[in-house]
Amino acid sequence: MLKFFRKIRQNSLLESNTSKYLKYALGEIILVVIGILIALQINNWNEEKKQQEKELAFLKEINLDFKSNKEQLDSIVSYNKVSFNAGVRLLETIQTFDLNNPIRNESNKHLADSIQFYNRLVWRNKSFNPKNGAVEALLNSSSFDLIKNDSLRRKLISWKDVLGDYLEEEAFSINFLFYEYAPWARENYDPDSTNDPENTKAFFSKRNRNFLNKRAGDLDNMLSTVKEEGVVDMIDDIIRLTEPEHND
Template sequence: MKLFRGFRQQLIHEKNIKKYLLYAIGEILLVMIGITLAFQVDNWNEDRVKKIAEIRTYKNIREQINGDKELIKNQIDYNNRYMVQFEYAKEIIFTNDRSKIDTLGAIAAKLTKYSDFDRKGNIYETMVNSGEIQLLQNQSIINRIRWLEERYNYINRMENIHYDIVIGYAAPSITKTVNFVTAEVIEPEQIYSVEFQNLTQLLLQVMIEKDEIYESGITEIDEILALIDIELKDN
């Protein structure tokens, strides 16, 4: 800086206005270039920090929904296990096959079983409240996370409906019909009645719909995971 100041003073002393103006303009340009470079470096650092945060958020989402996927798969297995048995019980009642009354009693004692994913968290809402949603540049991922939350809400509604049927109808009916400890049928006519058959059918309808929404949730998760993998691979 002393060198530049000395050169500038020399030009003033020599009264070389033309050279002085050219020098002054050059000096201004150098300052402007320096400021521009500084801003560019700051912007580059800021973008880099944002990208690191974005990648971290994608990884967190991936970990969370992978965990959800495993939980849903467990619920699918649980739901299907009893759905097959309840379907068989309905067939026994429909055909009035009294030779299978012990089997029917054993299955009837399980009519209170129900799958329960019970997802309490809200990924999308949490990200909005924390500001993390602004870090994500892939709008497709954002949209699909929101759709996944809708699937979760649907699952919770169906599980609540299933629970209400179990508590309000299945449990009282089974208590009067089957011994829970021995699975012995106490009221044969009741367990072979149309009312009991309708109860079994109602439970099956709810379980079938639950299975469909479980599978839909798995599909949505897989699509989000595929999009996240692309983002992480590109970065």
């Protein structure tokens, strides 16, 4: 096409037809400009496609991470509910004994057996270790601008704070378990012994009852925080907003 315009231009010059030459020169310029604009548009389309592919890759990773987080947290919530209920039941059972002279006999044998069962449940621990690799990588780089959904962007930014509130409660609970209760229990109490008078005395002591109340309170706080801070709801929302069908 350019050769065609060039041929006409040469013929126009030879014929000394300036007006005709200017028209065809202008046409040639317009054709070049159009070609440049088309090339730029194609380049923009290709770049946009690359950005969309990067966004979808991030969304896929986040989706997988949060599905794993949901499965793990649901398991921990169920786990802690069992432990909390065991703590409440254990405290109720203890109160049926004479705390000044707790004795195992035929009439309370079933209660004494249940105490051992509940006591094992209440002191166990299971920590939440969420997968945050994809979110951290996104937030700490310029790639965060790839996420076009404003609702998802807000939730990803808020996730760290919401998660932090729960992990703070969990940390309080773990510190109590390992730095307050565990040292005392190792020194004063053997949960597998049923016939040692000193063991029985330690278990029914005021200090151990206080420990049990503190443990039940910590478990209740963790369960309440998950609900009140909307940890599960936020995980569900992030999963929904990163599903492939939501981003087609």
